[in-house]
Amino acid sequence: MLDFVPDLQTLTSTFSQAAAPTFFLGAVAAFVSLMSTRLSTVVERIKTLNSIAEDDPARVHLKTDVERLRRRARYLNSGISAALRAGMCATALIAILFVSQLAGLKYAYGAGMIFIVATALLGFALFRFSQEARLGLDEADEYH
Secondary structure, three states: OOOOOOOHHHHHHHHHHHHHHHHHHHHHHHHHHHHHHHHHHHHHHHHHHHOOOOOOOOOHHHHHHHHHHHHHHHHHHHHHHHHHHHHHHHHHHHHHHHHHHHOOOOOOOOHHHHHHHHHHHHHHHHHHHHHHHHHHOOHHHHOO
16 A cells, blocks of 8 residues: 555656646636637627617617627637637646556656647637637627
8 A cells, every 4th residue: 555655756756747737727727718708798799689679770780790799609619619628638638647657657658649639629729719809800899
């Protein structure tokens, strides 16, 4: 049983190795929060536009913006999903690092590949966010 308990040097080394994925996970969480806030704003705007009565000639033209807003929502949803998957990969990587150290394995097999997948997923999420940001620059958002 005592052989299973790692020594201080092993624990220190493991925590050092887990620092990068942990910071990555924190960045993913902040990014998901940002995109979720934007998605909430877009959905609220869609609801507001859909509540405009058809017999309101002063504002009914604003409803033409709903399709653009739906596209923004799709981009944000896709980006959030990709970022969450990146976060799951980072979490798995942290778990693999600790399990491999505790089990006495010399290498965390697949750790590099998991980090590459996590980075690619985060890159895709950033791409979706850039698409949404581009669509968000429209004067239609200024009208109420």
